Amino acid sequence: MSDPRAPSRPEPAPHAHHLLLYGDDEQFLAAALPFTHDGLAAGEPVFVATTRHNTALLRHRLGSWAEDVAFAPAHWYRTPAQALLAFHDRAHATSGPSRVLGETPWIGLTSDQAREWNRYESLLTLALASTGAWHLCPYDTRTLPAHVLHAAQLTHPTLTTGAAHRLNPAHVTPERFSAACDSVPLPEPPVGCGEFRFDGPQHIADLRAFAARLARRAALPADRIDSLLICVDEAAANAVRHGGGAGCCRMWTTVAEVFCEISDPKGTLDTALAGYLPPDTSHLDGRGLWIIRQLSDAADMRTTHHGTTIRIRMSRRR
Amino acid sequence: MHPPLYTDALLRIWGTADPPGLRLAGQVDVTNQAALVGHLLAVDKVSADVTVDLNEVTFLNFASLHVLVAFAELLEPGRRLIVHTRTGAVAEMLRACGWDRPEVPLTLLEEIPDE
Incomplete structure:
Protein backbone atom coordinates (compact mmCIF):
# COMPACT_ATOMS: atom_id res chain seq x y z
CA MET A 1 0.00 0.00 0.00
CA ASP A 182 -19.82 13.66 -36.42
CA SER A 183 -17.75 13.37 -39.59
CA VAL A 184 -19.03 9.80 -39.94
CA PRO A 185 -22.09 10.11 -42.22
CA LEU A 186 -25.40 8.77 -40.91
CA PRO A 187 -26.80 5.83 -42.86
CA GLU A 188 -29.72 6.81 -45.12
CA PRO A 189 -33.21 6.02 -43.80
CA PRO A 190 -34.61 2.90 -45.50
CA VAL A 191 -36.78 3.32 -48.60
CA GLY A 192 -40.46 3.20 -47.70
CA CYS A 193 -40.04 4.40 -44.10
CA GLY A 194 -42.88 6.32 -42.45
CA GLU A 195 -42.86 10.01 -43.34
CA PHE A 196 -44.69 13.05 -41.96
CA ARG A 197 -44.17 16.59 -43.23
CA PHE A 198 -44.89 19.51 -40.93
CA ASP A 199 -45.10 23.22 -41.59
CA GLY A 200 -45.52 25.42 -38.54
CA PRO A 201 -46.38 24.79 -34.88
CA GLN A 202 -50.00 23.81 -35.58
CA HIS A 203 -48.82 20.52 -37.17
CA ILE A 204 -46.76 19.33 -34.23
CA ALA A 205 -49.68 17.64 -32.43
CA ASP A 206 -50.37 15.57 -35.56
CA LEU A 207 -46.67 14.81 -35.79
CA ARG A 208 -46.76 13.44 -32.22
CA ALA A 209 -49.80 11.32 -33.09
CA PHE A 210 -47.93 9.95 -36.13
CA ALA A 211 -44.86 9.10 -34.05
CA ALA A 212 -46.97 7.53 -31.28
CA ARG A 213 -48.79 5.31 -33.80
CA LEU A 214 -45.56 3.98 -35.32
CA ALA A 215 -43.93 3.53 -31.92
CA ARG A 216 -46.90 1.51 -30.68
CA ARG A 217 -46.75 -0.60 -33.83
CA ALA A 218 -43.08 -1.28 -33.01
CA ALA A 219 -44.22 -2.45 -29.54
CA LEU A 220 -42.22 0.21 -27.70
CA PRO A 221 -43.32 0.21 -24.01
CA ALA A 222 -45.72 3.03 -23.05
CA ASP A 223 -43.21 4.90 -20.88
CA ARG A 224 -40.64 4.86 -23.68
CA ILE A 225 -43.26 6.18 -26.11
CA ASP A 226 -43.90 9.09 -23.68
CA SER A 227 -40.17 9.84 -23.68
CA LEU A 228 -39.93 9.54 -27.46
CA LEU A 229 -42.80 12.01 -27.91
CA ILE A 230 -41.12 14.60 -25.71
CA CYS A 231 -37.96 14.23 -27.83
CA VAL A 232 -39.83 14.40 -31.15
CA ASP A 233 -41.84 17.41 -30.00
CA GLU A 234 -38.72 19.22 -28.82
CA ALA A 235 -36.85 18.52 -32.08
CA ALA A 236 -39.81 19.72 -34.16
CA ALA A 237 -40.39 22.78 -31.96
CA ASN A 238 -36.70 23.56 -32.40
CA ALA A 239 -37.14 23.46 -36.19
CA VAL A 240 -40.18 25.74 -35.89
CA ARG A 241 -38.52 28.18 -33.48
CA HIS A 242 -34.98 28.38 -34.81
CA GLY A 243 -35.11 26.86 -38.27
CA GLY A 244 -37.22 27.34 -41.35
CA GLY A 245 -40.49 26.39 -39.67
CA ALA A 246 -41.11 23.41 -41.90
CA GLY A 247 -39.55 20.00 -41.78
CA CYS A 248 -39.95 16.30 -42.20
CA CYS A 249 -40.14 13.41 -39.74
CA ARG A 250 -39.09 9.94 -40.89
CA MET A 251 -39.57 6.85 -38.78
CA TRP A 252 -38.38 3.28 -39.16
CA THR A 253 -37.49 0.30 -37.02
CA THR A 254 -34.76 -2.30 -36.88
CA VAL A 255 -34.72 -5.43 -34.77
CA ALA A 256 -33.07 -3.51 -31.95
CA GLU A 257 -34.26 0.09 -32.28
CA VAL A 258 -36.95 2.56 -33.28
CA PHE A 259 -35.52 5.50 -35.27
CA CYS A 260 -37.28 8.84 -35.51
CA GLU A 261 -35.56 11.57 -37.48
CA ILE A 262 -36.60 15.23 -37.65
CA SER A 263 -34.98 17.13 -40.48
CA ASP A 264 -35.18 20.85 -40.95
CA PRO A 265 -33.88 21.92 -44.38
CA LYS A 266 -33.14 25.46 -43.15
CA GLY A 267 -31.65 24.44 -39.80
CA THR A 268 -28.29 25.86 -38.77
CA LEU A 269 -27.86 24.21 -35.35
CA ASP A 270 -24.26 24.15 -34.13
CA THR A 271 -24.01 20.48 -33.25
CA ALA A 272 -20.43 20.12 -31.97
CA LEU A 273 -21.41 20.06 -28.29
CA ALA A 274 -25.18 20.31 -28.74
CA GLY A 275 -27.05 18.95 -25.77
CA TYR A 276 -24.12 16.92 -24.51
CA LEU A 277 -23.28 18.93 -21.41
CA PRO A 278 -25.51 19.48 -18.38
CA PRO A 279 -27.29 22.86 -18.70
CA ASP A 280 -25.46 24.28 -15.67
CA THR A 281 -22.01 23.60 -17.12
CA SER A 282 -22.79 24.71 -20.65
CA HIS A 283 -22.91 28.31 -21.78
CA LEU A 284 -25.11 27.27 -24.69
CA ASP A 285 -28.88 27.44 -24.47
CA GLY A 286 -29.07 23.74 -25.09
CA ARG A 287 -31.66 22.52 -22.59
CA GLY A 288 -34.02 21.21 -25.27
CA LEU A 289 -31.24 19.23 -26.93
CA TRP A 290 -30.01 18.04 -23.54
CA ILE A 291 -33.48 16.64 -22.75
CA ILE A 292 -33.52 14.80 -26.10
CA ARG A 293 -30.20 13.15 -25.26
CA GLN A 294 -31.31 12.28 -21.72
CA LEU A 295 -34.71 10.83 -22.59
CA SER A 296 -33.69 8.90 -25.73
CA ASP A 297 -31.34 5.94 -25.91
CA ALA A 298 -29.19 7.84 -28.42
CA ALA A 299 -29.54 10.90 -30.62
CA ASP A 300 -27.45 11.90 -33.63
CA MET A 301 -27.49 15.61 -34.45
CA ARG A 302 -25.92 16.86 -37.68
CA THR A 303 -25.93 20.11 -39.61
CA THR A 304 -24.84 20.10 -43.27
CA HIS A 305 -25.72 22.29 -46.24
CA HIS A 306 -28.96 20.27 -46.31
CA GLY A 307 -29.95 21.71 -42.93
CA THR A 308 -30.18 20.13 -39.49
CA THR A 309 -31.06 16.52 -38.76
CA ILE A 310 -31.88 15.14 -35.31
CA ARG A 311 -32.11 11.35 -35.34
CA ILE A 312 -33.62 9.97 -32.13
CA ARG A 313 -33.11 6.32 -31.27
CA MET A 314 -35.06 4.22 -28.77
CA SER A 315 -34.05 0.69 -27.89
CA ARG A 316 -36.77 -1.93 -28.34
CA ARG A 317 -35.10 -4.14 -25.75
CA ARG A 318 -36.00 -3.63 -22.14
CA MET B 1 -68.69 22.25 -12.70
CA HIS B 2 -67.17 25.59 -13.67
CA PRO B 3 -66.51 26.26 -17.32
CA PRO B 4 -62.87 26.12 -18.37
CA LEU B 5 -60.78 29.28 -18.26
CA TYR B 6 -59.23 28.25 -21.53
CA THR B 7 -60.16 25.89 -24.34
CA ASP B 8 -58.57 24.99 -27.65
CA ALA B 9 -58.52 21.88 -29.80
CA LEU B 10 -55.78 20.32 -27.64
CA LEU B 11 -56.12 21.71 -24.14
CA ARG B 12 -58.58 22.83 -21.48
CA ILE B 13 -57.57 24.71 -18.34
CA TRP B 14 -59.77 25.12 -15.26
CA GLY B 15 -59.07 27.26 -12.21
CA THR B 16 -59.31 25.58 -8.80
CA ALA B 17 -59.97 27.47 -5.57
CA ASP B 18 -59.29 24.88 -2.91
CA PRO B 19 -56.43 24.23 -3.24
CA PRO B 20 -55.60 27.30 -5.34
CA GLY B 21 -54.25 26.35 -8.72
CA LEU B 22 -55.12 24.90 -12.11
CA ARG B 23 -56.45 21.66 -13.51
CA LEU B 24 -55.52 20.78 -17.09
CA ALA B 25 -56.77 18.20 -19.56
CA GLY B 26 -55.32 17.35 -22.96
CA GLN B 27 -52.00 18.31 -24.49
CA VAL B 28 -49.72 21.25 -23.71
CA ASP B 29 -47.30 22.18 -26.47
CA VAL B 30 -45.74 25.12 -28.30
CA THR B 31 -49.15 26.27 -29.58
CA ASN B 32 -50.77 26.76 -26.16
CA GLN B 33 -48.01 26.93 -23.55
CA ALA B 34 -48.53 30.71 -23.37
CA ALA B 35 -52.06 30.08 -22.05
CA LEU B 36 -50.62 27.96 -19.25
CA VAL B 37 -48.19 30.77 -18.35
CA GLY B 38 -50.98 33.37 -18.34
CA HIS B 39 -53.36 31.40 -16.14
CA LEU B 40 -50.59 30.28 -13.82
CA LEU B 41 -49.57 33.88 -13.17
CA ALA B 42 -53.21 34.75 -12.38
CA VAL B 43 -53.46 32.13 -9.60
CA ASP B 44 -53.80 33.51 -6.07
CA LYS B 45 -50.46 32.41 -4.68
CA VAL B 46 -50.43 34.37 -1.46
CA SER B 47 -52.53 32.22 0.82
CA ALA B 48 -51.22 28.69 0.27
CA ASP B 49 -49.23 26.24 -1.83
CA VAL B 50 -50.27 26.20 -5.50
CA THR B 51 -51.47 22.97 -7.09
CA VAL B 52 -51.33 22.09 -10.79
CA ASP B 53 -53.27 18.96 -11.62
CA LEU B 54 -51.91 17.26 -14.75
CA ASN B 55 -53.69 13.93 -14.15
CA GLU B 56 -55.68 14.33 -17.36
CA VAL B 57 -52.77 15.70 -19.38
CA THR B 58 -51.59 13.22 -22.01
CA PHE B 59 -48.67 15.35 -23.20
CA LEU B 60 -46.67 18.12 -21.53
CA ASN B 61 -43.86 19.62 -23.58
CA PHE B 62 -40.50 20.36 -22.04
CA ALA B 63 -40.91 24.15 -22.31
CA SER B 64 -44.06 23.97 -20.17
CA LEU B 65 -42.29 21.99 -17.50
CA HIS B 66 -39.60 24.66 -17.52
CA VAL B 67 -42.39 27.23 -16.98
CA LEU B 68 -43.71 25.30 -13.97
CA VAL B 69 -40.23 25.17 -12.43
CA ALA B 70 -39.66 28.89 -13.03
CA PHE B 71 -43.07 29.63 -11.47
CA ALA B 72 -42.27 27.48 -8.42
CA GLU B 73 -39.05 29.39 -7.91
CA LEU B 74 -40.97 32.70 -7.88
CA LEU B 75 -43.31 31.61 -5.07
CA GLU B 76 -43.07 33.21 -1.65
CA PRO B 77 -40.50 31.52 0.61
CA GLY B 78 -42.03 28.44 2.22
CA ARG B 79 -44.65 28.03 -0.51
CA ARG B 80 -44.47 25.12 -2.94
CA LEU B 81 -45.87 24.16 -6.30
CA ILE B 82 -47.58 20.77 -6.06
CA VAL B 83 -47.83 18.93 -9.40
CA HIS B 84 -50.04 15.86 -9.87
CA THR B 85 -49.26 13.58 -12.80
CA ARG B 86 -50.06 10.11 -14.09
CA THR B 87 -46.98 9.61 -16.28
CA GLY B 88 -43.35 9.10 -15.37
CA ALA B 89 -42.23 11.55 -18.05
CA VAL B 90 -42.46 14.63 -15.81
CA ALA B 91 -40.22 13.05 -13.18
CA GLU B 92 -37.78 12.01 -15.86
CA MET B 93 -37.49 15.57 -17.19
CA LEU B 94 -37.13 17.01 -13.69
CA ARG B 95 -34.33 14.57 -12.91
CA ALA B 96 -32.50 15.22 -16.17
CA CYS B 97 -32.34 18.96 -15.45
CA GLY B 98 -31.50 18.70 -11.76
CA TRP B 99 -34.91 20.16 -10.88
CA ASP B 100 -35.58 17.27 -8.50
CA ARG B 101 -33.14 18.80 -6.00
CA PRO B 102 -34.71 19.65 -2.63
CA GLU B 103 -34.05 23.39 -3.05
CA VAL B 104 -36.49 23.55 -5.99
CA PRO B 105 -39.89 24.21 -4.34
CA LEU B 106 -41.77 21.78 -6.56
CA THR B 107 -43.35 18.60 -5.22
CA LEU B 108 -44.31 15.95 -7.75
CA LEU B 109 -47.12 13.59 -6.78
CA GLU B 110 -47.19 10.67 -9.19
CA GLU B 111 -50.06 8.27 -9.54
CA ILE B 112 -48.94 5.99 -12.33
CA PRO B 113 -51.58 3.46 -13.31
CA ASP B 114 -50.47 -0.13 -13.97
CA GLU B 115 -50.37 -1.05 -17.61
Missing part, protein backbone atom coordinates in the same frame (compact mmCIF):
# COMPACT_ATOMS: atom_id res chain seq x y z
CA SER A 2 1.37 3.43 -0.88
CA ASP A 3 2.10 6.08 1.71
CA PRO A 4 -1.12 8.01 2.36
CA ARG A 5 0.89 11.07 3.39
CA ALA A 6 2.50 11.34 -0.02
CA PRO A 7 1.02 14.02 -2.27
CA SER A 8 -1.89 12.22 -3.85
CA ARG A 9 -3.14 14.72 -6.38
CA PRO A 10 -1.20 15.04 -9.61
CA GLU A 11 -0.29 18.34 -11.23
CA PRO A 12 -1.93 19.96 -13.01
CA ALA A 13 -5.16 19.37 -11.11
CA PRO A 14 -7.74 20.73 -13.59
CA HIS A 15 -7.35 17.78 -15.95
CA ALA A 16 -8.36 15.17 -13.43
CA HIS A 17 -9.50 12.64 -16.01
CA HIS A 18 -6.93 9.90 -16.31
CA LEU A 19 -6.45 6.90 -18.57
CA LEU A 20 -5.15 3.63 -17.16
CA LEU A 21 -4.24 0.96 -19.73
CA TYR A 22 -3.80 -2.40 -18.02
CA GLY A 23 -2.93 -5.82 -19.36
CA ASP A 24 -3.40 -7.92 -16.24
CA ASP A 25 -4.76 -7.86 -12.70
CA GLU A 26 -1.47 -6.66 -11.24
CA GLN A 27 -1.28 -3.64 -13.56
CA PHE A 28 -4.88 -2.79 -12.71
CA LEU A 29 -4.26 -3.04 -8.98
CA ALA A 30 -0.93 -1.18 -9.14
CA ALA A 31 -2.88 1.94 -10.13
CA ALA A 32 -6.38 1.32 -8.76
CA LEU A 33 -5.23 0.46 -5.24
CA PRO A 34 -3.16 3.60 -4.51
CA PHE A 35 -5.80 5.73 -6.26
CA THR A 36 -8.57 4.33 -4.05
CA HIS A 37 -6.60 3.99 -0.87
CA ASP A 38 -5.00 7.43 -1.00
CA GLY A 39 -8.43 8.98 -1.58
CA LEU A 40 -9.92 7.20 1.41
CA ALA A 41 -6.92 8.06 3.56
CA ALA A 42 -7.40 11.73 2.68
CA GLY A 43 -11.08 11.51 3.62
CA GLU A 44 -12.28 11.88 0.04
CA PRO A 45 -15.44 10.09 -1.15
CA VAL A 46 -14.46 7.24 -3.49
CA PHE A 47 -16.88 5.80 -6.02
CA VAL A 48 -16.15 2.66 -8.03
CA ALA A 49 -18.03 1.68 -11.21
CA THR A 50 -15.99 -1.06 -12.84
CA THR A 51 -16.36 -4.64 -14.06
CA ARG A 52 -17.53 -7.37 -11.74
CA HIS A 53 -14.07 -8.97 -11.87
CA ASN A 54 -12.24 -5.75 -11.05
CA THR A 55 -14.73 -4.88 -8.30
CA ALA A 56 -14.05 -8.25 -6.66
CA LEU A 57 -10.27 -7.80 -7.01
CA LEU A 58 -10.39 -4.37 -5.48
CA ARG A 59 -12.70 -5.36 -2.64
CA HIS A 60 -10.43 -8.26 -1.78
CA ARG A 61 -7.21 -6.20 -1.79
CA LEU A 62 -8.71 -3.20 0.01
CA GLY A 63 -9.90 -5.41 2.87
CA SER A 64 -11.71 -3.37 5.51
CA TRP A 65 -11.01 -0.14 3.57
CA ALA A 66 -13.59 -1.35 1.03
CA GLU A 67 -16.36 -0.58 3.52
CA ASP A 68 -15.79 3.13 2.91
CA VAL A 69 -15.96 2.80 -0.87
CA ALA A 70 -19.27 3.44 -2.67
CA PHE A 71 -19.72 0.80 -5.37
CA ALA A 72 -21.98 1.56 -8.34
CA PRO A 73 -25.39 -0.06 -8.50
CA ALA A 74 -26.17 -2.44 -11.37
CA HIS A 75 -26.92 -0.79 -14.75
CA TRP A 76 -24.97 2.34 -13.84
CA TYR A 77 -23.87 2.70 -17.48
CA ARG A 78 -27.23 2.68 -19.31
CA THR A 79 -26.56 5.29 -22.00
CA PRO A 80 -23.58 7.64 -22.42
CA ALA A 81 -25.79 10.69 -21.79
CA GLN A 82 -27.22 9.25 -18.58
CA ALA A 83 -23.83 8.10 -17.32
CA LEU A 84 -22.45 11.60 -17.88
CA LEU A 85 -25.34 13.13 -15.93
CA ALA A 86 -24.95 10.60 -13.10
CA PHE A 87 -21.21 11.31 -12.73
CA HIS A 88 -21.82 15.05 -13.02
CA ASP A 89 -24.50 14.96 -10.29
CA ARG A 90 -22.28 12.92 -7.99
CA ALA A 91 -19.43 15.36 -8.46
CA HIS A 92 -21.65 18.36 -7.78
CA ALA A 93 -23.26 16.77 -4.71
CA THR A 94 -19.78 16.53 -3.16
CA SER A 95 -18.04 19.58 -1.83
CA GLY A 96 -14.30 19.28 -2.18
CA PRO A 97 -12.27 16.57 -3.83
CA SER A 98 -13.64 13.15 -4.67
CA ARG A 99 -12.45 10.15 -6.70
CA VAL A 100 -14.10 7.91 -9.22
CA LEU A 101 -12.77 4.71 -10.71
CA GLY A 102 -14.95 4.43 -13.80
CA GLU A 103 -14.60 1.63 -16.34
CA THR A 104 -16.96 1.92 -19.30
CA PRO A 105 -18.50 -1.42 -20.34
CA TRP A 106 -17.29 -1.69 -23.95
CA ILE A 107 -17.97 -5.35 -24.57
CA GLY A 108 -20.80 -6.08 -27.00
CA LEU A 109 -21.23 -2.52 -28.28
CA THR A 110 -21.87 -1.82 -31.96
CA SER A 111 -19.47 0.62 -33.64
CA ASP A 112 -22.16 3.35 -33.44
CA GLN A 113 -22.55 2.79 -29.73
CA ALA A 114 -18.80 2.67 -29.15
CA ARG A 115 -18.43 6.01 -30.94
CA GLU A 116 -20.93 7.61 -28.58
CA TRP A 117 -19.18 6.15 -25.52
CA ASN A 118 -15.87 7.50 -26.87
CA ARG A 119 -17.49 10.90 -27.18
CA TYR A 120 -18.82 10.61 -23.63
CA GLU A 121 -15.30 9.86 -22.37
CA SER A 122 -14.06 12.99 -24.09
CA LEU A 123 -16.90 15.23 -22.83
CA LEU A 124 -16.55 13.95 -19.27
CA THR A 125 -13.44 16.13 -19.00
CA LEU A 126 -15.63 19.22 -19.61
CA ALA A 127 -18.52 18.06 -17.45
CA LEU A 128 -16.19 17.57 -14.47
CA ALA A 129 -14.02 20.63 -15.10
CA SER A 130 -15.49 22.82 -12.35
CA THR A 131 -15.74 20.04 -9.77
CA GLY A 132 -13.24 18.40 -7.45
CA ALA A 133 -13.80 14.98 -8.99
CA TRP A 134 -10.81 12.98 -10.15
CA HIS A 135 -11.68 10.17 -12.58
CA LEU A 136 -9.44 7.22 -13.34
CA CYS A 137 -10.64 5.22 -16.35
CA PRO A 138 -9.22 1.69 -16.67
CA TYR A 139 -9.08 0.07 -20.14
CA ASP A 140 -8.30 -3.63 -20.51
CA THR A 141 -5.73 -4.00 -23.34
CA ARG A 142 -6.31 -7.78 -23.45
CA THR A 143 -9.95 -7.63 -24.47
CA LEU A 144 -10.71 -4.23 -26.00
CA PRO A 145 -10.60 -3.68 -29.77
CA ALA A 146 -7.80 -1.50 -31.16
CA HIS A 147 -10.18 1.33 -32.12
CA VAL A 148 -11.43 1.66 -28.54
CA LEU A 149 -7.89 1.73 -27.15
CA HIS A 150 -6.89 4.27 -29.80
CA ALA A 151 -9.81 6.57 -28.98
CA ALA A 152 -9.03 6.33 -25.26
CA GLN A 153 -5.63 7.88 -25.96
CA LEU A 154 -7.37 10.87 -27.57
CA THR A 155 -10.04 11.42 -24.92
CA HIS A 156 -8.05 11.49 -21.68
CA PRO A 157 -5.82 14.49 -20.87
CA THR A 158 -3.66 12.52 -18.41
CA LEU A 159 -2.10 9.05 -18.32
CA THR A 160 -1.65 6.89 -15.23
CA THR A 161 0.70 3.96 -14.73
CA GLY A 162 0.92 2.57 -11.21
CA ALA A 163 0.99 5.62 -8.94
CA ALA A 164 2.63 7.86 -11.59
CA HIS A 165 0.74 10.42 -13.67
CA ARG A 166 1.80 12.37 -16.73
CA LEU A 167 0.17 14.64 -19.28
CA ASN A 168 -1.04 12.86 -22.41
CA PRO A 169 0.51 14.44 -25.51
CA ALA A 170 -2.05 12.72 -27.77
CA HIS A 171 -5.07 14.29 -26.05
CA VAL A 172 -7.54 16.06 -28.36
CA THR A 173 -9.88 18.77 -27.07
CA PRO A 174 -13.47 17.56 -26.51
CA GLU A 175 -14.76 20.08 -29.04
CA ARG A 176 -12.49 18.69 -31.75
CA PHE A 177 -13.07 15.08 -30.78
CA SER A 178 -16.85 15.49 -30.79
CA ALA A 179 -16.78 17.22 -34.18
CA ALA A 180 -14.66 14.36 -35.56
CA CYS A 181 -17.24 11.83 -34.31
